[in-house]
Amino acid sequence: MSDCDRSMNINLLKEPVFRKLCVELDKNNIKGWRKLGEMVGSDRRLKVSSEEMEMCSLKVLQLEGSPSRMLLRLMGERGCTLGQLVDILQTMGQTEALKCVKPPSIQILIQPQSVSILSGHNLRLSCYAVGKTDVHYQWFKTKEEVPNCSSPDLGVSPVRPVDAGFYICRVNCGESYEFSQWAQVDVLDVAPSYGLVSHSLQGRLKVAIQPQAQKLFLGDCLQLECGAAGRPIPRYLWHRNGVPLPNAIKRKLTIQYLSMEHQGKYRCEISSNNESTWTNEVEVVVGPRISVQVSGAMECSEEDFYELGPIGASEFMLNNIQEQPYATDKVALLIGNLSYHNHPQLKAPMVDVYDLTNLLRQLNFKVVSLLDLTESEMRNAVDEFLLLLHKGVYGLLYYAGHGYENYGKSFMVPVDAPNPYRSANCLCVQSVLKLMQDKETGLNVFLLDMCRKRNIHDDITPNIVLRVTANIVFGYATCQDAEAFELSSNGLTNGVFVKFLKKRLLNDEKITVLLDRVAEDMGQFDATKGKQALEIRSSLSERKALTDPILPGDSSDMALAHNRQWAKAHELPESMCLDFECGAKIKMGFAAEFSNVLVIYTHIVKKPADMSLCQAHVTNFSPDLDVDPKVMNRETPEDTGIYFLSSSLPQHCLYTRLSSLQKLREELVFTVCLQGTFTALDQVVDWKTDVNIGKPLIARLDLHRAMRRNSCLQTCLMPHSPCHSPCHSPGPEHLHPPQLHAQGPSPTNLSLTPPCHSPYLDVCEASQGAVGSYCSSTPYDNVSQYQYGVTSVPSALSTSSLGRVSIPIETTDDINELQTVFINSLHLHE
Structure with missing residues (x-):
């Protein structure tokens, strides 16, 4: 049956034709696979659901993944014929894809x-x-x-x-x-010693390169190589101790960081057509990279180690050396609350979250960075964070904002908390820790950049029973019953804690040693000496570091599911070109400043020759979003509040910043307006088109919903006790004491001001200019210097490469x- 037979099911297309068709639909943004999915929606038989479209989009995470291929296969399973596909492609105006299914010349x-x-x-x-x-x-x-x-x-x-x-x-x-x-x-x-002559290629499959036995040290890189001559090119599958290794299907086997579990006997199965053969089996021995005193008399060095032999070496290692720690994955949730409804506003959390995001990404953490979350949004965000955790994962939670501590329990304050607030309105850090313990995580790190003053309005003692487990680290930005500060500056600046933390975070040191050094640095800072000191609590029983390598565990399916869950919250809309009837063309792109902050930039790439004036802008956004019309469609990123991405965004565009994406209840639909003046007309002519970009970034997770019934956080929630106290803000005498270095409100004023509200710290630090590698030096207006009712904690930025979703894809x-x-x-x- 020919490819041009209109009655033929599209799943019967020859693979080269099908592959070319997928390439065209994958690369075309406006007339690509998403548009094709919309077009078949009018046919009840072929209709593809939103969930199925979502699964198609996740195919981009796979090395050979093609959203178009999955979509076309679904259509074929529902009876789509080549004729129906050709008609749809013609309606779309997809000429390149049509060429793929026409009979070849x-x-x-x-x-x-x-x-x-x-x-x-x-x-x-x-x-x-x-x-x-x-x-x-x-x-x-x-x-x-x-x-x-x-x-x-x-x-x-x-x-x-x-x-x-x-x-x-x-x-x-x-x-x-x-x-x-x-x-x-x-x-x-191949060296001549292998003894293969030219006629050997005419016979059966021949192994030409054999792997070699190796003796290596913990943390070394293992490289085994084999090779066979044949046509077609042979297939390879490596085995260790008789068990196939997943994804080890190339001639060269590389393991970047060796641990004890990698020791064993290796060989490779080589196959071609119906023929298969094996390489020789070789032994890989892994030893310590240290000198150890044995029996108080003999020192065993790296060179002497292998004289013990494979069995003796293994026993020696088990008795005398600890394995190199590693994580099965690294996940970080960064929350920065600054725009409080009923409490003093903060400024540093946004900068802190951005800086820590970039640094944690360099340590291979999957980072979710969020700003200004309400109580239900915070609970749901933590719920999603917990879904990414499993055995051996390093989990890190950073919080910056208002907070307090009662009876040894720390509480993070959402932006919608009443005044005064109680535990029922806040998130307990220890309840999050309890749930992380249940996941059997390898390391739990809490960096809490918030005040730890007692809340006199809250007498509830939460009943949270923690398991006795090791590898828990708390880094408090300040001591118990003390306040944390952010600096006063004429530009963007960090809180005191992150100011020193970001200088050390990439160091290859045990996490507690790293925090000790940060504490020492903070102790030398005159502005906060005697006011703020870092406190560290730890049950670390191993040399765990944030720089430890990632070695995925046995549960590859679970890891893939977690990767998809993380990627789901970091998928950016595809860039697009909009064609208007007048002949003008607008290019529209998207970037992520945080996981819940989207940047839209537009640029007119073509205008008619007879049009003297051509302008375009975006408008009509959902009221759920936090969008200020006064700063939309500005000519520089800084004018619209985009300070961190200004150097990485394309120039000569109009920029709009959409924050609070977690509040988006429906798909994001907005209007693109084009205004033009023609030389033959005096009046301005308008054209409009609606654009639907689905639910971008964190909006996909619907954090706006009320606390989910099946949420694991509910196991640790305290009973709600509604607060009937009137909301009141601290008076000027509390915010601006005569001596700006005051420690905090006097006892007589504590009943009028929530305990996390603290006076300004009189620290006038020169503007630090660029923050990280992306921060613009454009100043905030009137940046103040609140002590953190909750200290600012850096949150992670959502995109690793700021144009497309930052999902690292290995080259192949x-x-x-x-x-x-x-x-x-x-x-x-x-």
Whole structure:
């Protein structure tokens, strides 16, 4: 059945055609797979649900993931025919995708085949095609054309290691062209001692490179290599102690950080077509990288260690050396509350959260950074944070804002807390710790940048029974019954705690040692000496550090599910181009400043020649969002309150900042307005179009909802006791005492002011200019210097690379991926 048969199910399309179709729909933003999903929504039989569209979008997290492929497969399973698909693509105006399903004018009869070959042998790749007229051939190695090769056969004699790589042939017929499939050439640089002669390649699969036994030390990098000659190129699967290793499917096996569990016997299974063979089995011994005194007399060094032999070495290590600590994953939740409804406003938490986000990302933490959360939003955010934790994970919670401490329990104050507040209105840190313990985490770190004054309005003692577990670390920005401060400055600046913490955070030191050094640094700061001192509480029983490597555990499916959950809250809308009837075109892009703060930038990329004035702006946003119309569509990021991304955003755009995305209840729909004046008309003409970008970033998690019935946080909630006290703010005499270095309100005033409200600290520090690597030096207006009713704690920023969702994707030498990348580049050289 031909590909042009309209009655054929699209799942029966040939794989090369299907692959090209997916490439076109994946790369096209406006007329891509999302638009296709919307178009089939009118057909009840083919309709794809929002949940299924979401699963399609998550395919971008996979190395070979294609949202279009999953969408088309779903449509095919529901009976979509090629004719229906062609009609939909024509309605969309998707001409490039239509070309993929039209009958080709060139047919490639023989495709080049991948091969693994020994250095010094002769290489030959073949591609034969027929067309309506004469065909011509061009061979490429990756993106570079192979010189002097226009025949259907590509020959290299003799082949050398530098000839290894990916090859493709372009067949030209008139104005049409067709690309062959990719062929990988793997050249094995084998010494003559292996004894393989040229005729050996004509027989069965031959192992040419055997792995070698190794003796390494804890923390070293293990590299094992094997290789076999054959056509097609062989497949590899490494085994340790007879058990297959997941994802170990390449010739070279690399383990970056060795631990004791990596010791054992390794061999590789090599297969090609219906034939398979094995390499030799080799032993990998892992030893300590220290000198240890044995029996009080003999010193055992690294060199002497291996003289003990494999068994003796293992026993020696178990008895005398501790394993290198590692995490199965690293997850951080950063919350910065500054815009309080009934309490003094803070400024440093935003800067602190941003700085810590960037630093924790460098330590490979998955970071969620949130600003200004209400009680229900905080509880739901912690609930989502707990979903990312499992056995061996390093979990870090940073909070900056107002807070207090009663009876040894610490409480974080949401932005909507009444005045005065009680435990029923706040989140107890120890209740979060209890739930983290239940996840069997490898390390629990709490960095609390908040005041620890007693709350005289709250006499409830929460009944929270913690398990006796190790590896818990509390870093309090100030001592018990004391206040934490943020600095007064003419520009963006940190709180006192983060000012010193960010200088040490990347150090490869035990976490308690790192915090000790921060405490020493703070102790030398004259402005807060005698007012604020870092306090550390720890049950650390191992040398755990934030720099410890990540070695995923056995539960790979669970880890993947957690990665998807994290990525779900960090998916940015795709950039898009909007075409207007007048001929103007607007490009629109998106960036994330925090996990709940979205930046929209627009730029007019094309305007009609007869249009003298052309302007565009965005408007009509959901009332759920915190958007100030006065600072929308500004010409510089700083004018609209975007201080941290100003250096990474494209220039010559209009910028709009949308905060409080966690409050978004429906999909984000807004209007793009274009205004233009033509030379032949005096009046201004308007064009409008609505844009729907779904639920971006943290809005996907619906944190705005009331506390979820199945929330694990409910196991530790205190009974609510409604507060009937009237709201009142502290008077000027409390905020501006005559001596600006006052410690806090006097006992007679404590009944009038919530205990977390503290007077200004008279610290006038020069503007620090750029904060981190992205912060603009544009000042805040009238930045004040509240003592933190709750000290500012840095929250994590949501995007690792600030343009697209910051989800690290490992590079690969897979043929399918290269097909997409390189064919697209070759098209550019038309």
